[in-house]
Amino acid sequence: MQKGKASLWFDHPSYLMETACIAGNKEGEGPLGSVIDQIEPDATFGAPSWEEAESVMQKRTANLALEKNDLCSTDIRYLFAGDLLGQLIATSFGTAGLRIPMFGLYGACSSIAEALCLGSMCIDAGHADRVMVLASSHYASAEKEFRFPLGYGNQRPSSATWTVTGCGTLILSGSRGKSKVKISGITTGRAIDPGIWDSMNMGAAMAPAAWDTIRQNFEDFQVNESWYDQIITGDLGKIGTQILLDFMSADGCDIRNKHTDCGLVIYDNDAQDTHSGGSGCGCAALVLCSYILPHLADGTWRRVLFLPTGALLSTISYNEGQNIPGICHGVILESTGGTQS
Secondary structure, eight states: OEETTTEEEEEEEEEEOOOEEEEEHHHHTSTTGGGSSEEESOTTTTOSSHHHHHHHHHHHHHHHHHHHTTOOGGGOSEEEEEOSSGGGHHHHHHHGGGOOOEEEEOBTBTHHHHHHHHHHHHHHTTSOSEEEEEEEEOHHHHHHHHSOOGGGOOOOOTTOOEEOOEEEEEEEESSOTTOOEEEEEEEOOOOBOOSOOOTTOHHHHHHHHHHHHHHHHHHHHTOOGGGOSEEEESSOHHHHHHHHHHHHHHTTOOOGGGEEEHHHHSSOTTTSOOTTOEESHHHHHHHIIIIIHHHHHTTSOSEEEEEOEEEOOOHHHHHTTOOOOEEEOEEEEEETTOOOO
16 A cells, blocks of 8 residues: 555545535636536625634535535544634634534645545545545635735735635545545655745745655656646646746656646636636635546546645744745545556
8 A cells, every 4th residue: 555655555545426615706707617516706705704704615615515415414424624724713613513523634725635635544544434525715814814904905926826715625435336536546745845935926835845746656656747647736826837847847757738737727817817826725625626526527537646735834934034835745536447557
């Protein structure tokens, strides 16, 4: 089961059941708006604060996933969930009513990958037959915590990304059932500090971590880019994507024809002013549920390396002048007809 230094190939893969995703109005106006389950026009989700709005979004998305799978919360053994806010307040308040044993996770914008990795490890080891994973972010709550209150009206540099308002929820099962996609393996990322300190250029902070995890995945499984139909990173945006492609090219590996980034898929950067693209825990989670999994389910892609990236900063570390380490976890997604070759 262990592969190389940082990877696992599962004897008992996790199968992805029906997913659920809810997003804000701006995301609904983007290229994926028609395939996101629900678009909420009210940015507050009917709540009195931005933080509570994100909790409401999580609760709605989790309940929608249960409903779509004809399940109740007692059918779920464990919940793996996270968000961007301090002490995971969106998650702790948003999921409390589910009463599912929970592991709260913080991997910044890579949180959905961390949840998928740990959930699938749990199923492979026989510790659960069914788990729920979810991750969310909200533009206003993230701006309030990490940058400036919206009323400040600060200028955003072209390197800045736009935090996605959205939540993606997935239920993993040890039984195949009608599932058309499985998690076959994972590569756990390392915290990489490239010396970037600019919180308005997180793509540059995360790109080296994506490069490191891709290289480790190739080494551990003794494969190259041709093994995958698509290699999809989390939220590097325009600048981070170009850095990653340059790093890969310098390694003699050209992934340009099979790479995309969730931050570049979620918005129409010609019509929507998002500068470098999308980011936030909800970015990769939304794109996974609405875009990546359907392409695997219908056979368009057979095997995808899914690589959400995270910038590991806090308001404290940034204000104290610390650098911004990045992290990236890799998840191997296959159509259920796929086999390791």
